[in-house]
Amino acid sequence: MNNRIISGISFLIFGILSLLSSRNILLLTFEDVIGIVFIFYSIPTVYSALNNGERGKLIVSTILFLVGVVFLVKSYFEILDTRGIVFFSVLFISGSVLIILFIENIKEKVFLYAGIFLLVLSYLSITQFKRLGLFNSANRIGSLLEVFWPVILIVMGMIIFVYRKK
């Protein structure tokens, strides 16, 4: 199955689920729908990207898979304070991406060490960092990003637009 078909089916699933949930036929939140679609898209894409050595696609689909899992977990366990899991999620997702890059090319040991470092830090972040008060500072930055995230989207779009010919 090529990537276009996977993307196409993912869009169709998004369309069907969001239509059914908006008509209250299925009781799914937007986070549930996004989580299901991300996981559906990423599993076959990770598999094919690993086989073909497409690293960019591998990174993006691993991130999407883990973001999908975070969305579903957040919705299922009714975690209301999203900012409380951002710190852990960023570290865990980046660590996992580096580990999967190591699996793709086991000669690059730097990915393994950096990945383990980030995964250990992500574990410490939910056990030790609360005591040190690091969460409060991270949450303050998180609140700023929560307000200004459309600006980040616009800036990202403009940077890609400027460097489109590179």
Place this chain on the structure above:
Amino acid sequence: MDNSPVSPLPMKKFSRSKNNVVIMGVCAGIADYMKTEPANIRVIALLTILFGGWSIVAYLIAASLIPVDKNSAPLSQTEIISLRKENFKTVVSGLLILSGFYFAFKIIGISGGSRIFILPNDFIFPLAAFALGIYFIIIKQSKDEIILSGQPEKLSRSRTDRKLNGVCGGFAKYSGIDAAVLRIIFILAALLTLGIFALLYLALVVSIPYEEGQKFE
């Protein structure tokens, strides 16, 4: 003195582009007529969706009325690939800017986009997803998409594409992701993790060597 009448310049015909196509080549046709970059017209066209989405209808009408330019010379395979990459980046950047403005207006309270055409958004977005899904399934995968763009076997810091020490540039080359996007993600992650990513950057500077066989820019 030459008194022969000056022949008028041949009038430029307005037509859809045959080579530079994202959907139907209308934007590239307009850009060619106005002698500007097609990317500018594409981003502006995407931004007009903010005003109720009627530009989509206008686009479809234009596509059905304007003929395709049959005189343009066919492009080589490399030109097609680079044009496709550029168009992909243009569409992604346009969509990011569009969604950024959409959500910014929504947060500020200038929500003119609660409805697109006469349908509410919770109905139009699933329909758009259906359309995109069917589009992705029915179009054929061209051969050049399957060819991989020679990613390097070894991770190294870039000497040419660098802002500090070339880690993001080298990683961009290794993974095939745009270096600018990687840099923004890295900065955001560094902010969200209180500088842990800055420490990681320093560790990567120490552990990853510079690429061989190239001098500094």
